[in-house]
Amino acid sequence: MAQNHRNPPFRAEHLGSLLRPKEFLLKRAAFEKNELSQEELTAAENESITKVIKVQTDAGFRAVTDGEYRRAVFWGTFFEELEGMTEIRNPSMDIFRPYVPDIAGFIEKGHKPGQSCLCTGKIKHKGKSTLVDQFEFLKTLIPEERWGDIKLTMIAPPWYHLRYKDGLAFPKDVYASDAEYFADIAQAVRDELDILYAAGVRNVQFDDPNFAYFCSEKMLAGWAEDKTNTKTPDELLDAYIKCYNDSIEKHSSKIHFGLHICRGNFMGSRHFSEGGYDRIATKLFQTLNVSTYYLEYDNPRSGGFEPLHHLPAHKNVILGVVTSKFPELEDKEKMKERILAAADIVAQGAGQTREEALKRLGVSPQCGFASHEEGNLLGWEDMKKKLALVRSIADAIWPGEA
Numbered sequence: 001m002a003q004n005h006r007n008p009p010f011r012a013e014h015l016g017s018l019l020r021p022k023e024f025l026l027k028r029a030a031f032e033k034n035e036l037s038q039e040e041l042t043a044a045e046n047e048s049i050t051k052v053i054k055v056q057t058d059a060g061f062r063a064v065t066d067g068e069y070r071r072a073v074f075w076g077t078f079f080e081e082l083e084g085m086t087e088i089r090n091p092s093m094d095i096f097r098p099y100v101p102d103i104a105g106f107i108e109k110g111h112k113p114g115q116s117c118l119c120t121g122k123i124k125h126k127g128k129s130t131l132v133d134q135f136e137f138l139k140t141l142i143p144e145e146r147w148g149d150i151k152l153t154m155i156a157p158p159w160y161h162l163r164y165k166d167g168l169a170f171p172k173d174v175y176a177s178d179a180e181y182f183a184d185i186a187q188a189v190r191d192e193l194d195i196l197y198a199a200g201v202r203n204v205q206f207d208d209p210n211f212a213y214f215c216s217e218k219m220l221a222g223w224a225e226d227k228t229n230t231k232t233p234d235e236l237l238d239a240y241i242k243c244y245n246d247s248i249e250k251h252s253s254k255i256h257f258g259l260h261i262c263r264g265n266f267m268g269s270r271h272f273s274e275g276g277y278d279r280i281a282t283k284l285f286q287t288l289n290v291s292t293y294y295l296e297y298d299n300p301r302s303g304g305f306e307p308l309h310h311l312p313a314h315k316n317v318i319l320g321v322v323t324s325k326f327p328e329l330e331d332k333e334k335m336k337e338r339i340l341a342a343a344d345i346v347a348q349g350a351g352q353t354r355e356e357a358l359k360r361l362g363v364s365p366q367c368g369f370a371s372h373e374e375g376n377l378l379g380w381e382d383m384k385k386k387l388a389l390v391r392s393i394a395d396a397i398w399p400g401e402a
Contacts, residue, residue, distance in 0.1 A: 002314040005291035008149060008203045008256045009362055010062045010402045012394035013318050015260055015294060016153035016205060017074055017368030018055075018067035019375045019383050024048040028072075028373065045069050046137065053141045059387045060395075062402045063151040063203060064142065067370070070134055074207055074371040075155035081130045082188055084121040084174075085160070091116045095168050099222020101213050101263075103163055117160045119170035123184040125191035132199050139200065148202035153260075156208035157189050157247045158182065158240040166228045178231075178239055186246035193251045205258045205294065210240070212263045212296075215279045215303075237283060245289045258292035258318075262367045276303015281310045292316040297338070298323040298366035305342040309349035311360075317346065320366030322390055327382035335393050339363060363393045 020028075027044040030036040036044075049066045056064045068074055080087045093112055096103045106112055131152060138150050161169045161178075175181040196204070213219050214237050223233055231239070248257050261277075261284075277284065277295065285293070285307075297305070297319050311317055319342055321335050339361065340354065347357035369376055369383050378386075394401070 002312075004314050004360060005256050005316065006359075007402060008063055008151070009258060009292045009316050009318055010149075011362045011398040012061055012391045012402075013063055013151075013294065013362055013364040014056075014061065014065075014387060014390065015262075015320070015324070015364060015366075015368045016065045016068055016151060016207070017370045018052050018065070018069075019369045019378075019380055020067070020069060020373055021048050021051065021380065024069070025373065049137065050141060053138070055384060056387070059384065060391045061387065062146070062149045064138070064149065065151050065153065066134055066138055068153060068368070072373050074153065074368060075159060077130050078155055078192065079117045079160055081126065081128075082123055083126055084119055084123040084184075085117050086120040087115055087117050089115050091118075095165060096163050097165050097222070097226065099219050099226070100163050101216055101219055102209065104218070104222075116163070118164075119160075119174065119181065121171075121174055123181070123188055125188040127191070129192055129195040129199075131192070132195055135196065135199055135201055147200045150201070151203045151205055152196065152201050153205045153207055154192075156206050156210060156240075156244075157185050158210065158243045159208070161240075162210045162213065162236070166226075166230055178236075182239060182243040183246070186243055189247035190250050193248070193255065197251060197254060201255065203256045203258075205260055206244070206290070207260050207262070209262050211237075211259075211261045211280060211284065212277075215277060237280060241283060241288045245287075248289065252289055252291075256292070257290040258294055258316075259288065259290045260294035260367075262296050262371075277307040278303060281307035285310045285315065286312060290315075292318060294318045294320060294364060296320045296366040297342075298325075305338075305345045308342055308345045311346055311349060313350040313352065313360075316360045316362070317342075318362040318364045320364050322363070322365045322386055322393075324365035324367050324369045324383075324386060325376050325378075327378040327385075329385060329389055332389065332393055332396070335363070335389075336396055339393070339397060358397065363390055363397070365390060 024044055027036055031041040049069050052067045053064055079085045135152055139147055170181045214233055319339055321338050322330050343354050343357040343361055347354050
C-alpha cells in the first residue's frame with residue numbers, strides 16, 4: 001500500500017507567493033521602463049528574497065519559498081520557454097471560452113487578458129530550466145540539510161488549454177488530438193523535473209485554478225450551451241488528470257508532489273469561481289497521483305468539508321482556513337474547531353480515528369498573498385500576522401511538530 005508522505009508536507013504551510021516589498025515593486029517598475037538594468041533588478045530580487053526568507057524562518061515555517069519574486073504572475077514562464085509554445089500579447093477574445101471563470105471575470109470587468117500562450121508547433125523542452133536558478137539561489141540561504149524542505153511552485157501541466165475554445169489550443173496540423181498535445185506537455189514536464197531533481201528539488205507544489213472551475217455551476221452551464229465542445233467536462237477532467245499523472249510518474253517516488261486548487265486570486269483580492277469540491281472529489285483524491293492537496297476553505301464559496309470523506313488513507317490535506325485576501329485576523333479557536341471537524345470527516349472516510357486523521361492534516365492560508373505581483377488587499381505586517389496565526393494554530397493542534 002502507498003505510504004503517507006510527511007515532512008514535507010508540514011503542519012504549517014503557506015502557498016508560495018508572498019507580498020513584494022514596496023521598494024522592490026518600484027524597482028521592478030523601473031526595470032519595465034528600461035530605467036534599471038537586469039543586473040540591478042536581479043540584485044533587488046536577491047535582496048528582497050533574502051528578506052522574505054527571514055520572515056518565513058522567523059515565523060517557524062519549514063517549506064520556504066522565494067515568494068515567487070522573480071515572476072510577475074504565479075505561473076511564471078515555463079510554457080513560454082518551451083519549443084512550440086508562443087506568447088501572444090493582447091490576444092483576440094474570439095479564441096477564448098467566455099464562460100471559463102477567469103475569462104468571464106475579465107469580460108465582466110470590461111477587460112481582456114494582456115497576454116496568453118498558444119501552441120504553434122510541436123512542444124518540446126529546450127533543455128534549460130526556467131526554475132532551477134530560482135532554486136539554486138534559495139540553496140544559498142538555507143542550510144544544506146534543509147534544501148529538501150524548499151517548496152518550488154510550478155504551473156499546472158494542462159494550464160493553457162481550458163481557456164481556449166475547443167480545438168484552438170493547438171494547430172490541427174501539429175496535433176491530431178488533445179491526447180497527443182498532452183503527451184508532449186507531459187514529456188516536457190518530465191524533462192523539467194529531471195533537471196530540478198538533479199539540483200536537489202524534493203518538494204513541488206502545482207498551482208491549478210482550473211480544477212476548481214469544474215466545480216462552478218456557471219461554467220458548467222456555459223459549457224452545456226457551447227455546441228462547439230466535443231468533450232464533456234468529465235471527459236476533459238479525466239484528460240487533465242492523466243496529463244498530471246503522466247507528467248509526474250517518473251518522479252513521484254522521489255519528489256513530494258502537492259496540488260493547490262484555488263478559485264482565483266487576482267489583483268484586488270478577486271476570486272473568479274465558486275463551488276465546493278463535491279463534483280470532482282472522487283476523481284481528484286482517488287485518481288490523481290499527488291501526495292498532498294492544498295485546499296481553499298476560508299469562506300462559503302469553497303463549500304463544506306464533506307468531500308474530504310473521499311481522501312484515501314495515504315494522502316494529506318492542508319486546510320486553507322486562513323484567508324490571504326483581507327487583513328482581518330481569524331479567531332484561532334474557531335479555526336482549530338474547523339480543522340478538528342475536517343479531521344472527523346477525513347477519519348470517517350478512511351476508517352480512522354480523529355488522531356490518525358490529524359496525522360495527515362496541516363493548516364495554511366487559503367491561497368498566496370500575491371499571485372500577481374501587485375498583491376492582495378493587505379499589508380506587509382498583515383501578512384506576517386497571518387503567517388504567525390497559521391503557525392500558532394498548527395502549534396496548538398500539533399505541538400512540537402514542524
